[in-house]
Structures are given as C-alpha cells and as structure tokens.
Amino acid sequence: MTPTISVSNLSKxxxxxxxxxxxxxxVISLFNRKYxxxxxxxxxxxxxxxxxxxxxxxxNGAGKTxxxxxxxxxxxxxxxxxxxxxxxxTKRSHDYLRQVALVMGNRNQLSWDLPAIxxxxxxxxxxxxxxxxxxxxxxxxxxxxxxxDLVNKPIRNLSLGERMKMEIVGALLHRPKVLFxxxxxxxxxxxxxxxxxxxxxxxxxRWGATVLLTSHYMADVEALCKRxxxxxxxxxxxxxxxxxxxxxxxxxxxxxITLPDPEVDLxxxxxxxxxDGARVTLRVPKxxxxxxxxxxxxxLQVDDLTVEDTPIDDVIDSVFTSTKAAK
Amino acid sequence: xxxxxxxLTYLRxxxxxxxxxxINFFIxxxxxxxxxxxxxxxxxxxxxxxxxxxGWSRPELLAVMxxxxxxxxxxxxxxxxxxxxxxxxxRNGTLDFVLTKPADAQILVSVHxxxxxxxVDVIVGIVVISIAxxxxxxxxxxxxxxxxxxxxxxxxxxxxxVWLMVxxxxxWVIRVQEISNLFEGLYAAGRWPVGIYPSWLRxxxxxxxxxxxxxxxxxxxxxxxxxxxxLLIALGMTLLFVVLSRGxxxxxxxxxxGASS
Numbered sequence: 001m002t003p004t005i006s007v008s009n010l011s012k013x014x015x016x017x018x019x020x021x022x023x024x025x026x027v028i029s030l031f032n033r034k035y036x037x038x039x040x041x042x043x044x045x046x047x048x049x050x051x052x053x054x055x056x057x058x059x060n061g062a063g064k065t066x067x068x069x070x071x072x073x074x075x076x077x078x079x080x081x082x083x084x085x086x087x088x089x090t091k092r093s094h095d096y097l098r099q100v101a102l103v104m105g106n107r108n109q110l111s112w113d114l115p116a117i118x119x120x121x122x123x124x125x126x127x128x129x130x131x132x133x134x135x136x137x138x139x140x141x142x143x144x145x146x147x148x149d150l151v152n153k154p155i156r157n158l159s160l161g162e163r164m165k166m167e168i169v170g171a172l173l174h175r176p177k178v179l180f181x182x183x184x185x186x187x188x189x190x191x192x193x194x195x196x197x198x199x200x201x202x203x204x205x206r207w208g209a210t211v212l213l214t215s216h217y218m219a220d221v222e223a224l225c226k227r228x229x230x231x232x233x234x235x236x237x238x239x240x241x242x243x244x245x246x247x248x249x250x251x252x253x254x255x256x257i258t259l260p261d262p263e264v265d266l267x268x269x270x271x272x273x274x275x276d277g278a279r280v281t282l283r284v285p286k287x288x289x290x291x292x293x294x295x296x297x298x299x300l301q302v303d304d305l306t307v308e309d310t311p312i313d314d315v316i317d318s319v320f321t322s323t324k325a326a327k
Numbered sequence: 328x329x330x331x332x333x334x335l336t337y338l339r340x341x342x343x344x345x346x347x348x349x350i351n352f353f354i355x356x357x358x359x360x361x362x363x364x365x366x367x368x369x370x371x372x373x374x375x376x377x378x379x380x381x382g383w384s385r386p387e388l389l390a391v392m393x394x395x396x397x398x399x400x401x402x403x404x405x406x407x408x409x410x411x412x413x414x415x416x417x418r419n420g421t422l423d424f425v426l427t428k429p430a431d432a433q434i435l436v437s438v439h440x441x442x443x444x445x446x447v448d449v450i451v452g453i454v455v456i457s458i459a460x461x462x463x464x465x466x467x468x469x470x471x472x473x474x475x476x477x478x479x480x481x482x483x484x485x486x487x488x489v490w491l492m493v494x495x496x497x498x499w500v501i502r503v504q505e506i507s508n509l510f511e512g513l514y515a516a517g518r519w520p521v522g523i524y525p526s527w528l529r530x531x532x533x534x535x536x537x538x539x540x541x542x543x544x545x546x547x548x549x550x551x552x553x554x555x556x557x558l559l560i561a562l563g564m565t566l567l568f569v570v571l572s573r574g575x576x577x578x579x580x581x582x583x584x585g586a587s588s
Contacts (some may be wrong), residue, residue: 069423118343125337126428
C-alpha cells in the first residue's frame with residue numbers, strides 16, 4: 001500500500017537579505033544587497049500511513065511549520081519529492097485541497113465580526129458541501145465540542161479557547177482525510193487543551209483520518225501520537241515510537257523518596273534534583289536503578305519510593321541539547 | 328465551485344450581518360447627503376460664473392456627479408473592503424487559509440467582504456442621475472441605456488483590476504495601506520468630467536486610474552456624447568486591465584510565502 005503522506009529528501013531553502021546594523025550598512029544594502037541562504041528544511045524524509053497520528057517535534061525554527069506548509073501546498077520545495085494522497089501538493093489542485101485541512105493555532109480564518117454559524121455556511125459554499133451532510137457534520141462537531149450556546153455569537157466575543165474550538169470545527173467541516181495541525185492548543189488552558197485533544201482523537205478514529213501535528217505541549221503528543229518525528233535545524237533526529245524515544249535518549253531514571261528524617265544526605269546514591277522537606281528526587285543512571293533502589297531500602301528507613309522515567313519534556317530537551325553539543 | 332453562487336453566499340451573509348448595525352445606515356445616509364450638498368454647492372459656484380464648463384451644461388454635470396457617487400458606492404461597498412482585507416491577509420499570513428481552499432484564490436479574495444450600507448451612495452447616485460436626466464428633458468433609448476449600463480460595468484471592472492494590481496504590490500512591499508488613500512484622492516478628481524483637466528492629468532485619469540472610463544464615459548452615454556468608438560476602446564481597455572491584473576496577481580502569489588516560516 002502506498003503511504004498517505006510521503007516525503008523524500010525534502011529541502012526548503014530561503015534566501016533572506018542580510019545586512020549589518022547601522023545607517024551606513026542600511027544605505028549600502030539598498031544598492032548591493034547580500035543574501036544568506038537559510039536551510040529551513042534540509043533533506044527530510046518520512047512516510048505516514050493512512051490513519052496514523054504523528055507528532056512533529058522540534059524547537060522553534062526547526063522547520064516544522066515550513067514542512068507543514070509544503071505539505072499543504074503553500075510553499076514550493078527547493079528540492080525533493082512530496083506526495084500526499086497521490087497528489088503533488090504544490091499544484092494545489094482543487095481535488096487535493098478538498099481532502100486536506102490546515103489548522104494554525106496562532107491564526108484565525110473565521111471572520112472576526114461574524115457569528116461562527118455564518119462562517120460555517122461560507123465554508124459550505126467554498127467546499128460545495130451537500131446541505132444535509134454539512135448540517136449533520138456541523139451539529140455533530142458542535143455537540144462534541146459543546147459549542148451550542150456560542151455559535152450565534154460573533155467570534156470577537158468568544159474566549160481564546162472557544163475561538164480555537166470554532167476554528168477547528170470550521171476547518172474540518174469538509175471532513176478532510178488528512179489534517180495538518182500547527183500548534184492547535186497554543187495558549188489554551190489545560191481543560192481546553194484536553195477537550196481539543198479528545199476531539200482530534202475522536203475525529204481520527206471516526207473517519208480514519210491521517211494527522212500530522214506539531215505542538216510544544218508534550219501532553220498533546222503523549223495523548224495523541226504513538227509515533228513522533230523529531231526535527232532540529234531542518235534535519236530529522238528521530239523517527240519512531242514515542243516510548244522508544246524515551247529509551248533511546250534517556251539514560252536516567254528519576255527516583256522519588258520520602259524519608260522520615262529530612263536531614264539525611266542522599267548525594268552518594270545519585271544526583272539530587274530537588275529537595276522539598278521530606279521528599280527528595282534523585283537522578284540515577286538507568287542501568288544502576290535497581291542497585292540504587294535496593295541500597296536505599298536496605299540502608300535507610302524509607303516511607304515511600306517511586307521510580308519514574310524521565311519526563312518526556314526533559315527527554316526532548318536533552319535530545320536538542322545533545323545535538324547542539326555534538327555540532 | 329460556482330463562483331457566482333459563492334459570491335452570493337458571501338453577499339447574503341454580509342447583508343444579514345450588517346443589518347444588525349442600523350446606525351451605520353443613518354451615518355451613511357448623512358454622509359451621502361453631505362457629499363451631494365457639497366457637490367451641488369460646487370456646481371452652483373461654477374455655473375454662477377459660466378454657462379458651460381468644457382462643453383458640459385449644468386444638468387449634464389449633475390449627471391457626472393450622480394455617476395461619480397454611484398461608482399464611489401460600488402468601490403466602497405465591494406472593491407475597497409476586499410482589497411484592504413487582502414493587504415491585511417498578506418501581512419498577517421492569513422492568506423494561507425485562502426490558498427488552501429479548493430477555489431480560485433482571486434475570486435475568494437474579491438468576494439470576502441461586503442459593506443452593505445455603503446450601497447446608500449449607489450441609490451443616492453441613481454436618484455441624482457434621474458434628476459439630471461429629467462432636467463435635460465432627455466429620452467433614454469434602449470441603445471443609450473445599454474451603452475450607459477455597459478460603460479458602467481466596464482468602468483467598475485477596470486477600477487477593480489487597477490485596485491487589484493496595486494494591492495498585488497503588497498506581496499513585495501508589505502505596507503501599501505497608504506495607496507488606498509492615494510486612490511481615493513484620485514477618484515475624487517472624477518467628480519468633474521476628465522475633459523476639464525490638463526492633458527497630463529487627463530492621461531493619468533484615463534490610463535493609470537481609469538476614472539475617465541468609470542465615470543466620464545458612462546455620463547457621456549447618458550448625455551448623448553458617447554460614440555461607438557469610445558465604447559470599443561473601453562472594452563479593449565477592460566480586457567487589457569483584467570489580463571494585466573490577473574497576471575500581476577499570479578506573479579505576486581508565486582512570491583508569497585506566508586508571514587512566518
């Protein structure tokens with residue numbers, strides 16, 4: 001079976017004008033402009049199968065949005081092949097655009113002054129959706145995201161989270177097969193993030209849609225994505241299952257220990273990360289975890305002891321810092 | 328997608344929404360009255376001195392004023408709001424949403440916005456034109472009427488195309504907001520028939536900002552001055568402007584990369 005999204009050796013380079021600060025440089029650059037090539041995406045390849053939800057991770061400026069824009073047909077690749085659902089996105093054929101959706105958490109497409117229900121009507125006209133099908137999808141989505149009382153209010157009167165929910169409804173009314181979600185939960189509170197996450201999951205399961213998602217909130221990724229692709233400086237650092245990322249990049253575990261005597265020094269057992277009264281967290285090499293645990297229990301009186309994997313945020317952080325060090 | 332159906336949907340929703348803000352209707356009505364009043368004062372000042380202005384009599388100039396008002400209403404209700412929104416979309420990167428829709432992007436950006444109450448100017452314009460016509464004791468033959476109507480439509484299309492070209496510049500130069508002010512200023516010159524201006528300005532008002540085609544030529548149709556030749560020239564110019572603006576728009580699009588990477 002051919003993959004739904006196939007990207008091979010994708011590169012996107014921008015030429016940006018460059019000049020030094022100051023008046024003299026500004027005047028010189030008017031006549032003799034120097035350009036610098038920025039490699040936003042450099043030789044990235046991956047395949048995504050139908051129905052997969054893949055997390056696309058990387059720090060700001062890593063090339064995530066650029067990749068999503070190439071996939072949704074907004075940018076032409078500098079080199080490499082991109083194929084989605086059998087189409088070349090750059091051609092922006094209407095048949096292709098009808099089957100995909102791009103949601104950007106930091107930008108709105110719904111009209112500020114219109115109530116959402118009217119904007120949805122406009123989407124119906126743009127995608128020429130049959131009325132009955134459109135109404136059913138719309139009302140389903142409105143129920144799922146609990147928006148019933150809000151659809152008749154102008155968008156400008158809604159909260160940030162409510163607005164984002166409306167954006168998502170508007171973007172998915174044509175029931176796209178492939179979703180490109182760029183930071184869909186940015187700036188939202190935890191409850192709202194959870195609601196949106198649940199909706200994306202529901203949509204993916206109900207329609208078998210393929211989802212490529214970027215997010216800075218690891219909770220999003222953990223809840224939705226089995227597989228993650230990590231990119232940094234335009235290169236792929238990791239492509240595989242999320243828990244494998246943890247095994248591969250994290251060589252430590254975190255021990256949480258509660259002692260009746262808060263004065264005991266634990267530094268001989270591992271690196272003390274935090275100390276909060278009687279509760280201490282220790283970082284120990286993964287291979288030594290069982291040894292250290294046994295020693296602790298035999299040497300000291302311990303009220304409580306937990307062993308945890310390094311939080312995924314820390315893993316990602318160490319992935320990025322380690323590659324920076326390697327450079 | 329049927330572009331006419333799409334435009335009508337946008338129109339309907341725009342109208343329904345603006346209906347909520349009835350105060351805008353009264354504000355617009357007041358504005359129209361002020362511009363009619365100042366126009367009339369201007370006319371009486373001129374005709375206090377002379378009997379004719381560059382061959383145009385007083386009721387004929389009233390007809391020019393009416394067409395100018397009517398076309399101004401069309402610009403302010405449809406052309407200007409859409410083009411200003413396009414500039415914003417380019418600057419904010421929200422044009423991405425237009426480009427990911429299965430519809431012709433030029434059509435989409437041209438029907439997005441609609442300021443319903445600005446159409447008051449269109450109606451006031453029609454009233455002024457009718458009064459002028461009665462004063463002229465004119466009779467409107469079928470041919471003359473269609474000449475007027477087609478000149479009006481072609482004029483509207485030309486104004487739209489020029490505006491689209493200017494707006495397309497925003498793909499390269501992000502700040503072009505001032506250009507719409509400049510455009511408004513030049514359009515104001517169309518209140519008088521372009522024949523009264525010195526030739527350099529007349530050329531500009533004909534070929535750069537086609538006020539001549541949008542206002543003077545329809546008024547000529549009303550006052551029996553229109554020749555088949557100028558109607559044909561208008562048709563040729565319309566086609567040229569449409570093709571040029573479409574070309575520049577597409578060139579601009581290929582240069583667009585969104586507001587952030």
